[in-house]
Amino acid sequence: MVSETKKKNTKRACIGLFLGLFVLGGCGSESPFSETDPHMSSLALHKDGSVSAELVDEFGEAYYSEEELEGRIAQELGQFNEAQGEGAASLEGHGLSGSEMHVQLSFRDAEAFDAYMPEELFGGNVQGAFDAGFSFDQALAYADEPRHVIGKNELMNMADEKILILKGKMRVSVPGKILYYTQGMERTAADTLQPTEEGEYFIIYQ
Numbered sequence: 001m002v003s004e005t006k007k008k009n010t011k012r013a014c015i016g017l018f019l020g021l022f023v024l025g026g027c028g029s030e031s032p033f034s035e036t037d038p039h040m041s042s043l044a045l046h047k048d049g050s051v052s053a054e055l056v057d058e059f060g061e062a063y064y065s066e067e068e069l070e071g072r073i074a075q076e077l078g079q080f081n082e083a084q085g086e087g088a089a090s091l092e093g094h095g096l097s098g099s100e101m102h103v104q105l106s107f108r109d110a111e112a113f114d115a116y117m118p119e120e121l122f123g124g125n126v127q128g129a130f131d132a133g134f135s136f137d138q139a140l141a142y143a144d145e146p147r148h149v150i151g152k153n154e155l156m157n158m159a160d161e162k163i164l165i166l167k168g169k170m171r172v173s174v175p176g177k178i179l180y181y182t183q184g185m186e187r188t189a190a191d192t193l194q195p196t197e198e199g200e201y202f203i204i205y206q
Helices: 002-020 066-084 112-118 128-130 150-156
Strands: 042-045 052-056 090-098 100-107 120-126 138-141 146-150 164-169 171-173 178-182 186-189 192-195 201-206
Touching: 052 112, 066 090, 066 112, 100 112, 112 120, 112 171, 120 128, 128 150, 128 164, 178 192, 192 201
Parallel strands: 042 171
Antiparallel strands: 042 052, 052 100, 090 100, 120 164, 138 146, 138 178, 164 201, 171 192, 178 201, 186 192
């Protein structure tokens, strides 16, 4: 595991790269989110623990060629993978959609995503989240009846339940049925939630 200083430096490098992408052009693969919500950055946690992400933002006038774009990405990912280990992150595609740039990345696990992205991400079980120091002072809505809300006491009794925690604002998909989620998210499918604003979000799922 990298130090907190190295992790923060890596995240700053990532942010610089990503902002640079929005003055570039290119082509990319089809995104699992492109039809359902093409304007919000998204992440998907998979059954094997890997994470895929699509980053979306406005772009300006094109200043670089596609070859230069790919070279910059390769350099950034190479440096990141040196620190995190081979295969920690990879570029899956990039392309323009109207006035937006879409960049698709894959990560070995939630820890690699957390190390690379400005958003924070934790994947594991409830006990692991508690041990990692996350505050359980949360109001979580029951997915099948959002008016029913649970709090810290109920959450502490779910030690072995799977949990994904996001600090940021990204559309989130998990590999199972969502049971509870932090208020302030909109459930768009049995396995998908969309936050309404920046925040810290807990998602408990089967």
